[in-house]
Amino acid sequence: MIKEAIFHKSDIPYAYPVNKDQLKIVLRTAVFDVDRVYILFKDRYDWLGKFKIKPMTLVHTNELFDYYETTLELNKRFLYFFYLVSETGEKLYYTEAGFFKKRPEDSFWGFFHYPYIREKDIFSPPDWANECIVYQIFPDRFNNGDRTNDPENVKPWGEKPTADSFFGGDLQGIIDKIDYLKELGINAIYLTPIFLSPSTHKYDTTDYYTIDPHFGDTEKAKELVRKCHDNGIKVIFDAVFNHCGYDFFAFQDVVKNGPKSKYWDWFNVYEWPIKTHPKPTYETFGENVWRMPKLMTKNPEVQKYLLEVAEYWIKEVDIDGWRLDVANEIDHHFWRKFREVVKNAKKDAIIVGEVWHDASPWLRGDQFDSVMNYPFRNAVVDFFAKRKISAVKFNTLITEQLMRHMDSVNRVMFNLIGSHDTERFLTLANGMVARMKLALVFQFTFVGVPYIYYGDEAGMVGGFDPDCRRCMIWEEEKQNKGLFEFYKKLIRIRKEHEELKYGNFTTLYAVGRVFAFRREYKGNSIVVIINNSSKEEVIFLEEAGGKEDILKMGELKRSGNLLYLKPNTAYILK
Ligand code: ARE
Ligand code: CA
Incomplete structure (x- = not known):
C-alpha cells in the first residue's frame, strides 16, 4: 500500500x-x-x-x-x-x-x-441557503427606475462602459424588475455596494450609513427589501470592510490632522502629509489603489465601527446577509466577532466571503457560511467554456474541491460561473450558447447554490472589468429568449428535486469529454449525463436504467445500458 x-x-x-x-x-x-x-x-x-x-x-x-x-x-x-x-x-x-x-x-x-x-x-448555515438560487446585481447597470436621481453625465443605456461611466441604474429599477426575477425563479439577490461613494462600483465607501443618492435612500432600501421579502426573495448587501474610500470621514481626518488625528491608528500611514501620487503614502487595497485606504481591523475602534455598520443594516433595513469584500485580507479574529454580531442581529442571516482560492480556513463554522466559489467557476470555465481539460481532470478538480469542506458547507457554496470581476461565461465560450447550456446543467445539478450574474440569462457577453458590467439588455428582441427559458427550466427542476439540493454526489463516468454523475437523497436518485463534445458519444451506464429524461434537451437513444448521446447535449434522468 x-x-x-x-x-x-x-x-x-x-x-x-x-x-x-x-x-x-x-x-x-x-x-x-x-x-x-x-x-x-x-x-x-x-x-x-x-x-x-x-x-x-x-x-x-x-x-x-x-x-x-x-x-x-x-x-x-x-x-x-x-x-x-x-x-x-x-x-x-x-x-x-x-x-x-x-x-x-x-x-x-x-x-x-x-x-x-x-x-x-457544529456548522449550521441558515436553512434557506440550501434552497437558494442567487442573482447578482450591479446596481448602476441593472435598471434605471428613477431618472430624477441620475448622476450628471449619465451615459445612454447600452453604451460601452468605461471604468467610470454612470448609467443611472438604481434601487427603484430593481423594485420594478421583481416580477422579472420572480418569473426567472431566483429567490435571493446580492447587490454589489450601494453606500455613498464617488465611483460607479462604490467599492470606495464615503459613508457606510448612507445609501448613495444615485441609487436611492434608506427608505427606498427598506421598500426594496420589503417587496423582495413579499415575493420570497432574500437580499444580501456587500460589506466592504477591508478598506474605505478616500473621502471617508476618518481618513479625511487623518489627511487633515496627521498623527494628531483620533483616527490615525485606523490606517497604516507611512508618511505624512499624505500623498496619493506617484504612490500613496499609506497602505491601500490592491497595488497602490489610492482611492481605497486599508482599514486596520486589528484596531478595536475600527472593529467596533464596522460591526455596528453590519448590525445597523440588518436591523434597520432587514437584509438577510452580507457578502464580504476581500474577505481573505481581514483577520480571522474580526470575522469571528462579525459572525456573533450578525447572527445575534438575525439568526438566519447569511455570511458569504469573497475568497478566490481554497477558503477552508474561513469555512469551519466560526466565520463564514459560504464563499463565492471561484474554484468551481475556474473548473467549469476550463471544462465547458474552453474545453481545455478532460472529464478526468474536471472530475479531479471538483472532487478535490468537495473534499476540502464539510458537506453542509458544500451544499451552500455560491457556485458562480462569472461575476463583475471576471469575463462573462458566454464570452469565454466564444459566444457558443450550446457550451454555456451544458455548464448550466452542471451548475444547477451540482452540490451548492446556483449563482447567476445579471444578464447571463439574457445571453449577455463582455470581457474583463469594465466590459463585463454592461447595461442589462431589456429590449426583448435583443435578449436570448431560448437561454432565458433554459434557465427557467433548470431552476424549476432544481426547486422540485431534493436530490439536487441535499443529495450526495457520486461520479459515474468521466471519459474524454463525457461526464456523468448521480445525486442521491433518501433513496431517490437523479443521474446527470453531459456530452461536452461536438460529436455523438456512446457510453455504457447501468445507473441510467429505468430512468426518464426530465430535461429534454435532446433525444436519448438507448439499447439496454448503451446510451447514444447527442453532440453538445445533457440529460437529467429521474
Ligand atoms: C479598477 C479598474 C481595473 C483596474 C483596477 C486597478 O476597473 O480595471 O485594474 O482599478 O486600479 C473595485 C472595482 C474595480 C476596481 C477596483 C480598484 O469593482 O473595478 O478596479 O475596485 O479600484 C483580487 C481580490 C478580490 C478583488 C479582486 C478585484 O482578491 O478581493 O482582486 N475583488 C473585490 C471586488 C471588486 C472590487 C474590490 C475587491 C475592491 O469584487 O469588484 O474592485 O473593493 C486572481 C486572484 C484574486 C484576484 C483576482 C482578480 O484570480 O486569485 O485574488 O482578486 O484574480 O484580480
Ligand atoms: Ca436613476
Missing part, C-alpha cells in the same frame, strides 16, 4: 459532527490502491469495551486519490483507528501514531480521538 498517500486527521474536513450525535469520518488513500477500509471505534471512556467495526464507503476516485467515508454514532466521544486491506491482500492498521502491521493492543495510546461533539462547534 502507498502509505505516503494515506491520510486522516481528527479535524475538518476529515472528522466533523453532522449533528449532535453523529460524526462523519473521511479517509484518503492513493487511487486504486486499497480494496477495503474499515473503521474500528468505541467510546473514549469505555476503557474495557470492545471496538466496534464498520466498513467505509468509497465515495470519490480521482487521478490521485480515493476517498472513503462513514458516519459514526456513539455517546459523542470517539476513539478510533483504521484497518485497510489492499487488492493483493496486504493488511495495515492506521492510527494517529502511524501504521502497524499488527492490530494495536487495546491499551495502545496512539488511537485517533474525537474528544466530544461540542454542539456549539
